[in-house]
Amino acid sequence: xxxxxxxxxxxxxxxxxxxxxxxxxxxxxxxxxxxxxxxxxxxxxxxxxxxxxxxxxxxxxxxxxxxxxxxxxxxxxxxxxxxxxxxxxxxxxxxxxxxxxxxxxxxxxxxxxxxxxxxxxxxxxxxxxxxxxxxxxxxxxxxxxxxxxxxxxxxxxxxxxxxxxxxxxxxxxxxxxxxxxxxxxxxxxxxxxxxxxxxxxxxxxxxxxxxxxxxxxxxxxxxxxxxxxxxxxxxxxxxxxxxxxxxxxxxxxxxxxxxxxxxxxxxxxxxxxxxxxxxxxxxxxxxxxxxxxxxxxxxxxxxxxxxxxxxxxxxxxxxxxxxxxxxxxxxxxxxxxxxxxxxxxxxxxxxxxxxxxxxxxxxxxxxxxxxxxxxxxxxxxxxxxxxxxxxxxxxxxxxxxxxxxxxxxxxxxxxxxxxxxxxxxxxxxxxxxxxxxxxxxxxxxxxxxxxxxxxxxxxxxxxxxxxxxxxxxxxxxxxxxxx
Amino acid sequence: xxxxxxxxxxxxxxxxxxxxxxxxxxxxxxxxxxxxxxxxxxxxxxxxxxxxxxxxxxxxxxxxxxxxxxxxxxxxxxxxxxxxxxxxxxxxxxxxxxxxxxxxxxxxxxxxxxxxxxxxxxxxxxxxxxxxxxxxxxxxxxxxxxxxxxxxxxxxxxxxxxxxxxxxxxxxxxxxxxxxxxxxxxxxxxxxxxxxxxxxxxxxxxxxxxxxxxxxxxxxxxxxxxxxxxxxxxxxxxxxxxxxxxxxxxxxxxxxxxxxxxxxxxxxxxxxxxxxxxxxxxxxxxxxxxxxxxxxxxxxxxxxxxxxxxxxxxxxxxxxxxxxxxxxxxxxxxxx
Numbered sequence: 001x002x003x004x005x006x007x008x009x010x011x012x013x014x015x016x017x018x019x020x021x022x023x024x025x026x027x028x029x030x031x032x033x034x035x036x037x038x039x040x041x042x043x044x045x046x047x048x049x050x051x052x053x054x055x056x057x058x059x060x061x062x063x064x065x066x067x068x069x070x071x072x073x074x075x076x077x078x079x080x081x082x083x084x085x086x087x088x089x090x091x092x093x094x095x096x097x098x099x100x101x102x103x104x105x106x107x108x109x110x111x112x113x114x115x116x117x118x119x120x121x122x123x124x125x126x127x128x129x130x131x132x133x134x135x136x137x138x139x140x141x142x143x144x145x146x147x148x149x150x151x152x153x154x155x156x157x158x159x160x161x162x163x164x165x166x167x168x169x170x171x172x173x174x175x176x177x178x179x180x181x182x183x184x185x186x187x188x189x190x191x192x193x194x195x196x197x198x199x200x201x202x203x204x205x206x207x208x209x210x211x212x213x214x215x216x217x218x219x220x221x222x223x224x225x226x227x228x229x230x231x232x233x234x235x236x237x238x239x240x241x242x243x244x245x246x247x248x249x250x251x252x253x254x255x256x257x258x259x260x261x262x263x264x265x266x267x268x269x270x271x272x273x274x275x276x277x278x279x280x281x282x283x284x285x286x287x288x289x290x291x292x293x294x295x296x297x298x299x300x301x302x303x304x305x306x307x308x309x310x311x312x313x314x315x316x317x318x319x320x321x322x323x324x325x326x327x328x329x330x331x332x333x334x335x336x337x338x339x340x341x342x343x344x345x346x347x348x349x350x351x352x353x354x355x356x357x358x359x360x361x362x363x364x365x366x367x368x369x370x371x372x373x374x375x376x377x378x379x380x381x382x383x384x385x386x387x388x389x390x391x392x393x394x395x396x397x398x399x400x401x402x403x404x405x406x407x408x409x410x411x412x413x414x415x416x417x418x419x420x421x422x423x424x425x426x427x428x429x430x431x432x433x434x435x436x437x438x439x440x441x442x443x444x445x446x447x448x449x450x451x452x453x454x455x456x457x458x459x460x461x462x463x464x465x466x467x468x469x470x471x472x473x474x475x476x477x478x479x480x481x482x483x
Numbered sequence: 484x485x486x487x488x489x490x491x492x493x494x495x496x497x498x499x500x501x502x503x504x505x506x507x508x509x510x511x512x513x514x515x516x517x518x519x520x521x522x523x524x525x526x527x528x529x530x531x532x533x534x535x536x537x538x539x540x541x542x543x544x545x546x547x548x549x550x551x552x553x554x555x556x557x558x559x560x561x562x563x564x565x566x567x568x569x570x571x572x573x574x575x576x577x578x579x580x581x582x583x584x585x586x587x588x589x590x591x592x593x594x595x596x597x598x599x600x601x602x603x604x605x606x607x608x609x610x611x612x613x614x615x616x617x618x619x620x621x622x623x624x625x626x627x628x629x630x631x632x633x634x635x636x637x638x639x640x641x642x643x644x645x646x647x648x649x650x651x652x653x654x655x656x657x658x659x660x661x662x663x664x665x666x667x668x669x670x671x672x673x674x675x676x677x678x679x680x681x682x683x684x685x686x687x688x689x690x691x692x693x694x695x696x697x698x699x700x701x702x703x704x705x706x707x708x709x710x711x712x713x714x715x716x717x718x719x720x721x722x723x724x725x726x727x728x729x730x731x732x733x734x735x736x737x738x739x740x741x742x743x744x745x746x747x748x749x750x751x752x753x754x755x756x757x758x759x760x761x762x763x764x765x766x767x768x769x770x771x772x773x774x775x776x777x778x779x780x781x782x783x784x785x786x787x788x789x790x791x792x793x794x795x796x797x798x799x800x801x802x803x804x805x806x807x808x809x810x811x812x813x814x815x816x817x818x819x
Contacts, residue, residue, distance in 0.1 A: 104747045114520050115578050118665040140679070162608060164654040165661070167600055173666045178516070190666040201658060202667075283603035464485060 028144075121204050124152060140209060148218045150188060153205040165203075172272040173205065175249055183240030185210065185260060185270040210260035210268055214318075215445075217432050218256060218325050227390075228424035230322045235423055236267040237315060237414065242270070245308045250281045252289040253448045254314035256321055265429025274448055278307070288449040290314060292337050293327045298402050299349075300338045302360035309402035312353035315411070316397030323383060327445065338365075345377045345398055354400035389416040493520040519571070519671050522578045524713045535797050537678060540708035540787055541582070543770055546572065547782040548587045549707045551618060554625045555595055558614045559606050563703065568602075568670040569595040569708040571713045572660065578714055583798075585656060585664050586784050592649075593656035599666055612649045614779055616641045619781045626779050652671055652806055677722035680746055684726070687735035701725035708763045716756060723748045724756030 027113075036406035123144055130138040130151065142150045150218045155169040176187035186208045192201035214233075225233070237259065244251055253274035274289050285306065287299055296313035298306055329344065331337025347357045347367050356362055362379045379398065381393045393416045406414070417423060491639045523531075549570050554565025582590075592615050599606045618640035641649075661668070661787070677698050681687070686694050688760050702725045705712045713722060723746045730737050743753050770777050776786070786796050 007508070104744060104749060115522055115575050116665055117527065117663045118661075120677065163600070164596075164657045165603070170601055170661075170666075170668070174668055177667060178669060181600060192662050201662070279603075 118192045149209045151207045151209045155203040171276050175272050175275050183236045183244040184266045199292045210262045212261045212369045213259035214259040224325050228421040231423035238411045240269045249277045255291050255294045263431045291448050292446045299398050301362050310312030311406040400483045502587045515673050542796050545709045548591050552591045566600050569598040571670045574711045574714045576660045589652045593653045597657050608650045612646050671718045673718035673722040676765050697729035701728050704763050705760050709761050720748045
């Protein structure tokens, strides 16, 4: 990527360079003109080529016919038709022969998916850095030919990786290429660095540029979102998630910093570095997913099979965060996270989560003798301003038992969104000063887990838990002990 | 007649009539899952005319390498759905890049490694390396020689240096293939579509397994066709043509009128595909007759180059040869 910013207020030292650039641009223009002419020519050639191809096909057919089974009924032989010959006899007294030809439905692949090499990153000019994520760097850039502003994400490559290109990055590309939804960030193209042929050549994802991320808005806004705004944001989030789940995609890292919001109130789900397809046959899934604060209890307890419900838990956490303006469950490590969850949602019981005892890490939990007081959820009390319907939705999303959480589609139909105040239309959303436009985004939250990290609760730092034990006993009336 | 495929894709006909514009837009977007990027006529023309490789050698390379990929898929215990995707990716890559740019077996290994990595059943570079070393060895069961293969592990033993060199070549090809295809690894296979079509046709009133098997056999055989059917035709057309062929083989009675139009295939396209699918076997026979070594040992780039020299033809691209020489030196240094 060319790192020199294209300055509009060039200094005198840069004049020479600017001149060179102008010259290059002029040449670029001239080249484009030539290209246009070339295209016309190509069109002509293609037509000729098609004719040649057709002729070739005819010869091939003739070739192929030699090897075919002999058919008694020559009139009805499909294996050696001349070019225009009908393959099956028309019914003799057919009236359909006079009818207009049937209009066939064609599903042309999107124009973007033709067999062509990736373009070079030189078609873009970097403007400024936005942030560094777990799986790559993001910068704001402009396409030289059109002036369009985009976000460019550079995939982190490990040059010596014995497994080649990182599978997470390839999955992100694979998934984003197939996704087309207004609430999912759009991948425009994938461009590469200039070391073509080298295995460690840089790979860049060109994404549509969205002004804000929800996390920095929440951090900076003086007043919390109105409940009509919260509803619209949640509806958009749920409809994006429903689209992903419909297409057998788990996002596995939903959090406010991965939700983008543009100045027209449109929310977009971004960062698919953790996402993957889950179809048939069900692949082996890693438990090392989702940023700690948004991670569901079944993942923390080490489940070997999970599904769309892990995303719905994260949606619940985001719901709470939109209201409270700070992350709902800020655990310092896995053990602390699960104790925070139980504090908020109550302890799991055989009724509320029948299978939880069988999860691998559940054995290391020591829960207090069943007292009815501690098993209830305190969500209602924690969000006194939420309506009954709102609290019931939040409660449902933060159900400990994954099977009890609503699907994204069910969430869209929830009573909460039909009650007053109605969801605010996107066009009436306030605008926010853009952070991404100028500065780096601030990050003060745990990162998404990195592959290969330890997963068991038993591997976390014990001292922290024992130090916090007294407090925990007071707060939630239970102890969490590793055995 | 209504294109019945709207029903097949589970869409209400109402939306097809244009009552609901947005619905049809999303439906069509969803249907892009059933479509593949195809080679344009100009790409095919370029490929045929710009390359110094004669048509028959092109075909030999294509068929041999696709067979090799299939064999490797079997040994790696990958399902056919994965191996077939590797076949298609390989065909696409050779539309964009010349087959002579890299060793054929390396390209085959890179595609199968890449597809398995992205799918549910990843295979390690070590596994892939072992399988290709075995297939290339004199022990290989892939190539029928007169004497039965003696199982001699020394023939396919790989030293650490061999493995490292193979892995380096495979991984750099992985990156190259991805860049050449602008990272579009989506492959829509016609196999599931064909079964769905058969269901709507009530399995042609034949035993289900018999007719399904024959259809799938046609589809799998077409993967090997040097006409590169999977990069020139969409899956629904391939599925329909395979059903047509199976119906004829089994003597099944088909509707009198143009039933293929229900599956959005026109007569001409169907006719072409029907013949193309039936001709693969003869093609293989012809190759075996013309190239004596075909099918008895692994086809290597060096053999093609020798053949070109024998015919007095220029060996592909001076530029590429220079790069390859460099690679060769690197490889020699690596293996030391």
